[in-house]
Amino acid sequence: MQQQFTVYPAIDVREGRVVRLRQGDYAQETRYPDAPLEVARRYAAAGASWLHLVDLDAARDGGYTLAALLRDISGSTGLRVQTGGGVRDEAAVEALLEAGAARVVVGSVAVREPSRVIGWLSRFGVERITVALDARLGADGRWRLPVAGWTQGSGLELETLLKAYTDAGLRHLLCTDIDRDGMLAGPNLALYRTLVEQAPGVLVQASGGVRDVADVSAAREAGCGGAVLGKALLDGRFDLADALAVERASPVVDPSSC
Template sequence: MSFTVYPAIDVRAGRVVRLRQGDYAEETRYADDPLALAQRYADAGARWLHLVDLDAAKAGGYTLQPLLQSICQITGLQVQTGGGVRCREDVQQLLSAGAQRVVVGSLAVREPALVLDWLSAFGGDALTIALDTRQDDSGEWRLPVHGWTQTA
């Protein structure tokens, strides 16, 4: 059995960060700029990168298109990216900017028929459905949506 490891870069306000369980108040910041980190991953042998626009995940309106294009052109990495993907045009713009796959999370939970339509339009290889889970205080598993700010 084989599998592929996808290094991930989460970006908020132009910086590489990591949120604790999706909590925007619990952010760890890293000194690396996203493009330099992507290049290091490529130099280490990565073929894929998972790129997340945390600002867009919370507010909508993907903001990393120039970074996405640079990563694809400069590093040669194949990129799956998401955060704030809300409409068909978002998917098309990200694919046109060089993404191999567009990641859809919240919308797949809230509007599965719409995402099924996108799967038909763009093909299964162009979309990744990301269903993160989090256990609530009562022990129930929930699907965080809207940049992990709500649950479903």
Template sequence: MKPDIIPAIDLRAGRVVRLAQGDYARQTIYPDDPVALAAGYAAAGARWLHVVDLDGAQAGGFANLPVIEALARSGLRVQAGGGVRKVADVHRLLDAGVERVVLGSVAIREPSRVASWLERHGGERFTIALDTRWEEDRWTLPSAGWTQAEARTLDELAPWYAAHGARHLLCTDIQRDGMLAGFNLALYRHLADIAPGLAVQASGGARSVEDIQAAGTAGAAGVILGRALLEGRFTLTEALVA
């Protein structure tokens, strides 16, 4: 299966950044203007853009909402999140032009509330983000920008969301994020087994077009590309024809 190619822009204080393994102290700032970067991705043939408000993910709120609004006018279909805590936050992003709201911490902490949003707005308007770390022989689900431990596990929540109306699941192996170590293919094969009804987006570690192809073979419906594109490991055009 050929996965959808989804370039990513992570925002902090309005700037394009990347974190290593989700560590806010290990930040790389890129000189690119986020709106110009998105326009370049659109010109190269991308259809979707993944946007993370890292300030919101860490502290709540939408510190980067004006930039997200501008990105939603870039010609790309935007899925965005970071800091979504309540239904009013969902409406703010939808009103800003976001097509899919990415739900991370709230999806881990309050699945019943999220299920009510899925029922109200439909599964196509959300991407459930269950970013995970292998600890103590299980896939744990850290929250709040990957800074807080939670009791629920990936194996518990992925099938639960599949049964409660979710359509899209984004899953990052945190230990590989921003490390250019390749996707954790075993993780995506595992998700295909436990939640076959979800369209899974692979994230964390892409370093080559071969990694994209391998993710598709492992069952991923989409791949998120961040650092590899920003640093020119390969071009978006190469990724799209891989």
């Protein structure tokens, strides 16, 4: 079986501006001059087919605020938008899909109330929901799952919750190694290889730490179904077109099918 791979250029928005945080810390913010829609259009012109759009204000406080921007991007760029931040209930999922989202990312509620999100997978379909299980490695070697824009602990562990979602037919998983987010330290390939092994059939999106095109290739070779590109792309460390060439390369063989 051949494994698909998708490059997701990312736009994180706070107070209407494109920003990047270091390790999810709202006090460590880098702001970029271009408007979110302008950045999205640039990514579309480079050949991207998907965009990862995050509402950072809502991720911490709840209540998605980017519906108008979502409509503009999905309506004017041709990009398929995967978006989230502050999605707490079924009505919010439905509203984002109606506003033009191709896929809705659910994070905090996916950790706090997995039974509800499993119900959404059934109602909306596994291709319309991305579950975000963003994790931080504890001193005891266990991966735990913070919530509320990574500002609060949940006490829950990645491995346990991943099994519940895999058993429920999850198709798209986004996992950020929080300590690498915005740090340009390279993706945690060991973590992603473990997730790919534990969740056969799930397309794992690597997020956090991507520095260059070699990191994109490494994520693909680790069995990931995609990679989210944030700070390095905004900083101009590599061209999106080169990352998209990795996406278009001959498919790799899914190790679980061998």
